Amino acid sequence: MTPVFEAIDLNKSFGGVAALQAASISVEHHRIHALIGPNGAGKTTFFNCVSGHQQPESGKVLMNGVDVTGAPPYRMAELGMARTFQNVELFPAMNVLDNVLVGDHLEISEGPVAAMLRLPRHRRSERRARSRALAALERTGTAQLAHRLAGELPYGSQRLVEIARALVGGPSVLLLDEPAAGLTAGEADILRELLVAIAAEGSAVLLVEHDMRTVMALAEEITVLDAGRVIAVGPPGQIQANPVVIAAYLGVGAEESGEVAGS
Amino acid sequence: MGEFVVFLFAGLTVGAINALTGLGLLIIYNVTGVINFAQGDFVMLGAMGTILFAGPNGGPHRLPLAVAVIVTVAGVAAIGGLVERAVIHPRRGKGPILLLMITVGLSLVIEGVVLIVTSSQTYGLRNFSAGGPLTVFGGEVSRQSLWVYGVTALVLIALYLFFSHTRSGKAFRACEINPLAARLVGIRPSRYWTYAFALAAGVSALAGAAIAPVTTATYNMGLPLALDGFVAWVLGGLVSPVGVVLGGIGLGVAQGMLDGYLPTALLPYSGAFPFLVMVVVLVARPGGLVQLLPNRRV
C-alpha cells in the first residue's frame, strides 16, 4: 500500500543551526501517526516544511506518490492536506461558523461574479457548505458556539474550532500541532474519539503531541524526533521500551523511563 | 562644470532635507514599528516655530536666531512626545496599519491648527549667516545650504554618539532589538515610544529651522517633505541611519541632475522619479540599496 503522504530526508537549518537533518516520515490511510520528541526537536519545523509554510533545503515531500516538494500551502490544501497550528490561528474577528467555512473554501467553486449576483447555484453551494460546517462543529462538540466571535472563545474551544476548520474539507491528511494542549478533560475525550473516527473513515492523521497519554492511547505508529533527526519509528510498545528514546527524553544515564511510558 | 556644480549643490540641499526627515522616520520606526505620516509636519512646525520666535523675514527681529531655534526644537520635541501619549499610546499593539492611519489624522490636525494660526500665508526666515553665495568648484552655493549640510552632519554624528555611547541611547536600541529583554533589565519600552516621537520631532524641527530660509514655510509644506523622507528611508534600508542619509542625499542629487539635464519633454515627469525608485526598491530589494554596499553593517 503506498503511503498517502511521505516526507523523505528533509533538511532545514536556521542561521547555521540544523533544525531538521534527513528527517523522514511516512503516513498511511486509516492510521493515526504521532510525531514526538523533546522541546526544540524540530517538530513544528517539520510540520511547516511538509505543509508548505517553510521550504526544506533538501529532501522530498510526496502526496499519493507524487512529488510536491516546495508546493505552497494552498497547493497542499488542494491536494487534500489540512492542518492546525501550535498557537491556534483562528480568525478572531469572524464568528466560529465562518471560521469553519473558510476551511471549506475549496469546495465552493463558483466565481466572484456568481457570488456578486447571488446566483442560485452559488446559494446552493453556500447552503451545502453551511451544513458541512455545522456538521464539523457538531463532531468537535462546538456547535453551540457557531455564532460566537472566535476571538472571544476560551483557548480549548478555539483549538476544537480550529480542528473543525481543518476537518470540514474532508482532508486525506490531517496535521494537528498539539491538539490536546489546553483542553479540559471532557474536551480531550471528545478529541480522542474524534481522531479515532476520522482515521476509521480513511484519513491519515499526523499529530505532534506532548501529552503522552493521548499519544500512547491513540497512535498506531510513532516517529521520534531529537535534534532534528529521527531516532526511532515504531508502534507505541516498541517506542516506550526503546533505550535511545528514553535517553533522548531524560538525558543520557537517566533511569526513570516512566515519563515516556506515560502515566 | 559650473552648471554641474550648481545642480550638485541644489541636489545636496534637497538630499540633506530628505535625509533629516528620513532620520526622523527611522527613529520612530526602529523603536515603535510605526510609519509616521506626520513626520514632515514636524519639519513644518520647526520652520514655523523658528519664524514665529525669530520674526518673519522682512519684519522686525524678535529673539536671536539661536535662541529661537533652541526654543522651537524643544517645543516641537515636547509636542512630539505629547501627541504620542495622546493618540498613539492608546492604540499600541493594534497593528501597524491602524497606527499609520492615526498618524495620517495627526498630520491633518497639525496642518489644520497651523492653517488656522497662519491663515495659509507663506513666511520666510532670514539666513543664519549674512553674506552672498560662495563660489566652490566654479559653482555658487548659498551660505544657508552650507548650514543645511552642517546640520545634517551634526545630527548624524549626534545620533551616532547618542545611540552607541550613552546609556539612554543604548536603552533605545535595547527596546528595538528585544522589548521583552529590555523590560527584564528595568527599561520600560512603552516609555521609549514617547521618547522616540520626541526625539524624531526634535530632529525634524531642527531640519525645519535650517531649511526655512531656503524653502520658506507654509502650513502644507509637510506632506511633500514626508514623502521624500519616505523615499530616503526606504533607499537607506529602513534601519540604518547612515543608509538613510546616503539614500536621502543620493536621491536629492539624482533629482537635481534630472531637473538639470532631463530633456524638456520629459521634465514634467521628473517628480515621479523618487517614487518610482522607492517602489522598485521596496518590491525588489526590501533591505534597501545600502545592502548593495560591501560592508552593510554601517
Add this chain to the structure above:
Amino acid sequence: MTRSLGAPEGTARDGSGRSPLKKVLVRGADVLRGHRDGLAPAAGMVVLGIGVLTMPAWLPATGFLTLTDGVLAGIYTLLGIGMVLLLGYTGQLALTVNASYGIGAYATAILTVDDRIDPWLAMLVGIVVNIVVALALAFPLFRLQGHFLAVATLGVALMGYTVFEAAPVTGGSNGINGIPTLSIGSFHFVSDMAWTYLVWVIALAALLACRNLVTSHFGRAMLAVSGSEAAAESSGARPFWIKTLVFVVAAALSSVAGSLYASYAGFVSSSSFDLTLTLTLLVMVVVGGLRSLWALPFGVLGILALSAALQTYGPSVIPATGSDIPIVGYGVILILFLLVVPGGLASAGRWCAGQAGRLVARVAATPATQPAGGLYGTASSESRP
C-alpha cells in the same frame, strides 16, 4: 446567508400565542437586535433607497448642501466601496484609488470629447484599462505586507498623479473641457436630480453586489487573509489571488466613478486626482465603519456635510483660511473615530439598534428571546446596518 440560522424558528413562534401587535413588536425587537440577518440587506436597501429618492428635498434644506453633493456622495460611495473591501475586509491599505479614479475619468474625457465615441463605451474602456493596470500592479505590490504595501501604493499613487499632471493628453492642471454628458436613448442626463438618481442607482447596485461578495466564500477568505495569512493559505484560500481580486474590483468601481464624474462635471483636471482625494476617502470610510458597506454612504455624506458646513460657516468663525479649511475637521474626526469608535457609525448604529431592540423586547413583555447562539454582539462576515 440563509435565514434559518440567524433567526431560529423558535424566535418567531414565541410570539404566536399573543396579539398581532405583540407579534410585530417581538419581530421588530429581533430585527433591531440583529437576530434576523436575512432582513438586514433588505432594510439597508430600503433606508438608503428612501434617503436617495428624497435627496432633492432634504439636501438643499440643510442650507449648506446642494444636489451636487448628492451626486458627489454617490461617486465617493463607489470609490469608498473599494477601500472598505481592501482595508476593512482584506486588511490591505492600498492607496491607489486616485490613480484608478483618474484613469476612468481621463478615459471618458479623452475618448468622448468631440463626441469621438459613446460615453458608455468609454466607461467600459476605462474599466478594461483599469483592470489591466490593476493586474499588472498586483503582481509586484502584493509581495509587500502591512504598512509597506501602504508606502509602495502611495508611491504608485503619486506617480499616477504626476503622469496626470504632465502628460500632454490629459491637459494637466488646465484639464479637458467640453466632455459630453451621458444619455440613455434620447434622454440626456442634464439636471442634478437626474444625475443624483443615475449615480445612486449604480452605487446602490455596486453596494448590493459587493455585499453579496463579502457574505460569500470570497468575503470569508478576505477576512481570513486579514486575520492570518498562514491559516487562510492552509485552508486553500490563496492570499495573493484574494488580494488581487479585491484590488481589481476596487479599481473597476473607481473607474466607473471616474467616468461618471467626468461626464457629470464636463471638465476634468489633474487636481481632482491628488492625494487629498485618497485622504478624504480614508476619513469617510473610517467614519462609516471599516467593515460596513451599508454604513459607507452615511460616512460619505457625513464628511461631505462637515466639509460643506465648514466652508459655509467656517470663514465667519476663523477668518482667512480659504477653501482648505475642511482638513481641520478631517484630522480631528479621523483621530476621534480611530480612538473612540473604531467600528465607525456602523458599530455605533448597531449598538443603538441593539439598545432599542432590548427596549422594544421589554415593552413586548416577552422573556428575552435569545436564540441558541444568538447573533447579537457577534460580527459575522455579514455587515448589518
